Amino acid sequence: MPDSDDQPSDLARLQAAAEAAAQSGDLAQAIALAQRVIAIDFRQPASHITLGQVHLAQGELAAAHQSFGTALVLDQTLIDAHIGLIRTSIMGGDLTTAQALLANALQLAPNHGELRFQAGLLLQRLRHPAAAVQNFALALRAAPDSPRYRSAFAYSLQGMQVAKPEPGLIALILPLLGQPGIDPRWVAGIVETSLLYEPQLAPLLTADDIAPADLVRQLETGDFPALQDNPLLLAWLQHGFTAEPRLERLYTALRRAALPLAVRCPEALTRHRLWLAALALRNFLAEYVDAESTEELVLLTQLDALIGADVDASRLPAPERLVLYGCYRPLGSRADAEWLAGLAWPAELAELKRRQLDEPLIERRIAAELPAFTAIDDAVSQTVREMYEQSPFPRWDQPMLPPSQTVEMRLRAALPRAKLPPLRIEAPRVLIAGCGTGLQAIIAALAYHRSEVLALDLSRASLAYGKRKAAELGFSNIRFGQADILKLGQLTERFDVIESFGVLHHLQDPAAGLAQLVSLLKPGGVMLLGLYSEVARRDVVAARDLIARHGFGDTPAEIRRFRAEVEQLDPALGGRLKRFSAFRAMSDLRDLVFHRQEHRYTPEQLSVLIAGTGLRFLGFDLEQPGMLEAYASAYPDDAECTDFAHWAEFEQQHPSLFANCFRFWLYKPPSYKPLSCPPQHRNPSG
Structure with a gap:
């Protein structure tokens, strides 16, 4: 029973404050407030749910399970508690239990949008794409204005086509076009086969x-x-x-x-x-x-x-x-x-x-007004800059803006099997090294709670696009400027988070660029990198060889000529290249096969590169649903999923796994000391 001095309205205010703290990323405050409510009156299921959600965000799965379970003991009809248990089971890799929990919850609320959304996510992991689409469609019908449901439904349609007119499906898809977070490539198969009719x-x-x-x-x-x-x-x-x-x-x-x-x-x-x-x-x-x-x-x-x-x-x-x-x-x-x-x-x-x-x-x-943080006098950097001035990359319009989270919450979601170190980073300073047209910087500016972002790139044209879009979307916590990664050691700022995706492999010496980034990362900070895979880019390598043999230049006219002639020169390769979405736009195609500088890596070569930094490898951030569970099932001895030799074997079995780069996180321990003799860099490929 509540204490006599504590009125129900007081408990409601405390609970509302706990939920607000959890939403804003202040997890310590959320725990304190929820526990205070529970201490006053244990029979407050909403506080147990809030506590479970915070434990889940912190990767404390056993504690989350207990809190959600307690809420259900108090009230079996609480759908949020059911959802919490389902998410806990999925994060723990127990998909069988998640299926059983989901079936029970759907008996209570078969048309609940979030339950159908979670069902879609689970079915994706279980590799049942058609059933996943059906559940995402039901979630979207329940809440048509939900950005998460819109994006998940559109994403689940990738590669699908229609064999006859499907007006009901088109009626769901048509309002999505142009909405934030909807990539037209996801729905291309459905839309374009529909247009044929x-x-x-x-x-x-x-x-x-x-x-x-x-x-x-x-x-x-x-x-x-x-x-x-x-x-x-x-x-x-x-x-x-x-x-x-x-x-x-x-x-x-x-x-x-x-x-x-x-x-x-x-x-x-x-x-x-x-x-x-x-x-x-x-x-x-x-x-x-x-x-x-x-x-x-x-x-x-x-x-x-x-x-x-x-x-x-x-x-x-x-x-x-x-x-x-x-x-x-x-x-x-x-x-x-x-x-x-x-x-x-x-x-x-x-x-x-x-x-x-x-x-x-x-x-x-x-572009004319952007500040220059460093000179750009390296020959390769100048060549790459010229390319991106002509073709700013990537092209994008309306991004899917993520929820604001602490650094720890974001990594827990990205690396559910990792044993993360404590990441108590408040108001992080974030560097996006090689921000291109600004999409990554804009996402980071919102994704990291209370962050300040510095976004740097070689190309003024790319930076100008990003700065215009950031202003259009109302972001005031991003600074844009021109700089060369090879000279970033000149900066006096230090950063809690550094992201550099798809950039280092375009340097003449990626290890030298990485060393510059490591010097800017604060002890206790984390780094997200994206580097090309040797296995995933086999067709790209073949195309680059074909381009060199036949003397294609990299002007727009020459790229058009290559695009028109590639199937005649090599029918099999041309057919495979046409399946790349990058084949459909000039800057994408130029970046894919005409880039003037690139390196590629195997997992073993990544291991050597990372060892040269002295940073700790936390794990791969995978985009394909279900692949982390498939890896964990194949290699049960690797509980944290960080064994590079195992990943090399797994990639050979799934050669498109890292088609969009190896995407992985590194950690700089508080006790970090620079390596006195880091390994000499060897270009893995060029």
Whole structure:
């Protein structure tokens, strides 16, 4: 019973404060408040649940199990307690128990969104993708505005296609496009196979077989499907990704047919303006990776001159001409871009103007004002910088913003089997070394509770994109600046967390760059690194060899030529490369196979590299659901999942496991002393 001086309203306020502390990442305060409520009145299940959630965040699975179990003894209907036990079992690797607990909970609340969400996660780990999709769809129907449910549902659709029209599925997917955290690549198979059944597109899918003059005639006379009335096509084009070869050929044929009309009679394209503007956005986001004929280049020169003549006469060029120019080249790259941006455009072209003119011009101004933290005089660094100035990487729009967590909470989630050291880091100072276009920095600025982030990169164009997006999303705890990792030792700041993903392997000497980062990491701090896998990049290595043998350059024109010819030069390799999502955009493809500098590693070589730092390896942060459990099952002697020899064997059995790099965490002990004679670096590959 509660003490006589403690009213129920007081307990409710204490419990609300405990929940708020847990949400904000103040776990010590959350524990103290929840325990105070329990000491006053043990029969308060909400406090036991809060205590269980904090224990779970700290990786204390036995204590979490006890707290959630106590809450259920007090009230068997508490779904949050059921969910806590399910999550505890999953984190402990006991998937059989998690299944049984989930079945019991679903009997109580079969339509509960979070239960269905947890069911989807569990089924992914158990490698039942179709059942996972069904449960994520049920979670999304229960809570359509949940970013977690939207993202999980879209992610679960990767690689899936439809064999017939599925209007119910499309009705779920269509509102997701453009939402934060939704990568169009996840739903490409479903959307694009659905488009093949659309009545407006079906007659055009043989566009390659239609004489070009006939296609021009159809556009000019109006004897052409009303593509502007297809919401799925318009939405999909505006997100830039195309994986289906028939659709890519169609888009290329339509652009080619519309170009001569834009030159000689742009008014004939007025009725097509809406879908052509969407096509211009698609081509802009794909960075004009599609093949271009000699005839198109001649017409494009004429189109450029016509637009220029209107600008010289202070006239707004025909909107259709601007749209077609945007289908071939970014409007923001024109010398008259500032003048064009100052004009009033038709309302249906507002999005095209924003993406191709307004935002790039803002970024140009930002790039000129960015501070330089170090000089960039290393020859390889200069070469890499030039590449990313031309092709800022990666391209992204709306990120999935994570919950704010302490450093310890984040690592507990990433490395559920690791025996982590105490990580009592408050208000962490975070360095993103090689931030590219800023996505990683923005995620870190929110993911680490009360953090201050310094985001550095070689490329001003990439940094400017990141800084613009950070301001757009309301972040004020990120500083952006230009710097070379090889010179970061000049910085006087020290950091609790350093992230450098997909960067060190582009240095001439990755170990030298890593040594610079180690010197900036505070004792007791952690580092997240991403490095290329030798096994996962076998096809990339073969492509690089093919490029070298046939003398392809790395200009946009040469990349387009390689893309068009690779299947003729090596049909098997070309077929495999086309399955890479990076094949669909210029900067992605350049980064994949045309990068001017890269190294790759095996797990054993990673072991040597890490040993040279004196830091402790905490574990691999895996992206593929269920793979950590599969590894643990295969190697039960490696409880913390940190044996590099075992990982080398496991990677040979699962060669795509580290397709997006080895992603792993390191720890700098408080007693750290620099190695007096670190191992000499040997380039693992180049």
